Amino acid sequence: GAVVSQHPSRVICKSGTSVKIECRSLDFQATTMFWYRQFPKQSLMLMATSNEGSKATYEQGVEKDKFLINHASLTLSTLTVTSAHPEDSSFYICSAREPARYGYTFGSGTRLTVV
Amino acid sequence: AQTVTQSQPEMSVQEAETVTLSCTYDTSENNYYLFWYKQPPSRQMILVIRQEAYKQQNATENRFSVNFQKAAKSFSLKISDSQLGDTAMYFCAFMKPDNAGNMLTFGGGTRLMVKP
16 A cells, blocks of 8 residues: 655754654655644644645644745655744654545654754 | 534543444535544554545445444444554544645544553
């Protein structure tokens, strides 16, 4: 089946630095990828929809200058958390829509801790 | 906008027993898809079952089945012969095919504990 690889799985960074999270579709082309944020014991909150070759669509309340999304190829989308602060600490998950059917494959997530 | 509601924040069931997780949704659409996802402690999201709204027959996947009531906008998940590995968060999700990326709308989740 379709596989989405997400890296890194865990990252600790200092406040003020930037962190890049990668999401790759391994065996299919993903024209659309989604980025979610999940707080402990809560549901997934959609941050943005990433489309290959075009600008990402951000959900209301998500700072596009802080959470930079790039979808430069059909197999890779990246989320960069710029000038990270402790309140950005969270679990980030990517997802790709599988081709030819309405199904979604999720990455394994990235736990970001900003100290 | 669509909303998905899971009214049971937590549930528990004895191993080998059957449990039903509730999900209701609100939409004015006629064509859509519904999903149940499982998120175990590893936090990997795993598709459990999918239902197309135009299909009247309830979807089943081994021990997992749904009761899809379109008029009532209800989509419950039944887990039969519960196993310890079923312990996880379960999320109900809604998707309306459109030109805006076909995004998923998730419910708040139900934490299921299977007890030995």
